Amino acid sequence: MIKSQLKKAILSKKFLIIIFIGILIHILGGYNEIHKYLFFDYSSADIQTPQLQAKSRLMVKNGLNMYSVWFDSLLLYTPFMPIMAALPFSLSYLDDVKNGMIKYIDVRINHKKYLVAKLLTNGLAGGIAVSFPTIILTIIVKIFFGGSIDTFWAKGIYGGFFSKLLIYNFNLYVIVHIFIEFMFGFAYAGIALAVSSFIKNTIAVMISPFLFWIGGDLILQSFGIQSYLPTVINQFYLLPTVTFNEIIIELGCITLFFSAIFIFKSRKKNIYE
Numbered sequence: 001m002i003k004s005q006l007k008k009a010i011l012s013k014k015f016l017i018i019i020f021i022g023i024l025i026h027i028l029g030g031y032n033e034i035h036k037y038l039f040f041d042y043s044s045a046d047i048q049t050p051q052l053q054a055k056s057r058l059m060v061k062n063g064l065n066m067y068s069v070w071f072d073s074l075l076l077y078t079p080f081m082p083i084m085a086a087l088p089f090s091l092s093y094l095d096d097v098k099n100g101m102i103k104y105i106d107v108r109i110n111h112k113k114y115l116v117a118k119l120l121t122n123g124l125a126g127g128i129a130v131s132f133p134t135i136i137l138t139i140i141v142k143i144f145f146g147g148s149i150d151t152f153w154a155k156g157i158y159g160g161f162f163s164k165l166l167i168y169n170f171n172l173y174v175i176v177h178i179f180i181e182f183m184f185g186f187a188y189a190g191i192a193l194a195v196s197s198f199i200k201n202t203i204a205v206m207i208s209p210f211l212f213w214i215g216g217d218l219i220l221q222s223f224g225i226q227s228y229l230p231t232v233i234n235q236f237y238l239l240p241t242v243t244f245n246e247i248i249i250e251l252g253c254i255t256l257f258f259s260a261i262f263i264f265k266s267r268k269k270n271i272y273e
Helices: 002-010 013-038 050-063 066-075 078-086 092-098 101-108 111-144 160-168 170-196 202-222 244-265 268-272
Strands: none
Touching: 002 111, 013 050, 013 066, 013 078, 013 111, 066 111, 078 111, 078 170, 078 202, 092 101, 092 111, 092 170, 101 111, 111 170, 111 244, 160 170, 170 202, 170 244
């Protein structure tokens, strides 16, 4: 069941549109940061000496460094990640309940197996939706931009806990980064699925992961807890204080907590009562 549902989810036109939107957000975010270098005016009257021309060309070269472009492209994408996670499959359970399909499914398959399949399929679809655009971004950046880590202005700063890995092996860093994005998408897709077992409003379900992402910050900050702020976890590459263990713990807790809520609220007696 998981295989067939996941195949149906990721091969749909809807999923392709979601991936396209994710790539577009990446590109727009990167363009917003680098357009000043792409269209730099070397004929400006205040840089007509050889020394200033040389400095300007170096500035532009560094600004179009592949590492700079890659990280710049993440800035706008980050706040969209919670919603991206919810888009592919989080409404599937709500749709099954609304159209009465759940009754026919329960005749064919054990209800608990159905719920577990929903959780896993939803998580996998959400994880792929969040991480796949970054894979495409990486390919685009590698094709169209060059440069060295040594000319990257944020060398040793960006990458967070994995900044040293970024310096010595960019490809391996990208794999780790995308894996964390996948885990984030898996966890946040579960938020929307759990909310769909309580609320029947489509828009409310779709924005619930984003509201958690923002609201969780406000709650944890009021208790003075900084390391586990939701907005910090998926911006780990900017903050060296966020460790891999903290990322795993938070996303693991989110996954388990909202999975338990979904399983409990979607029991047969709650559906048919």
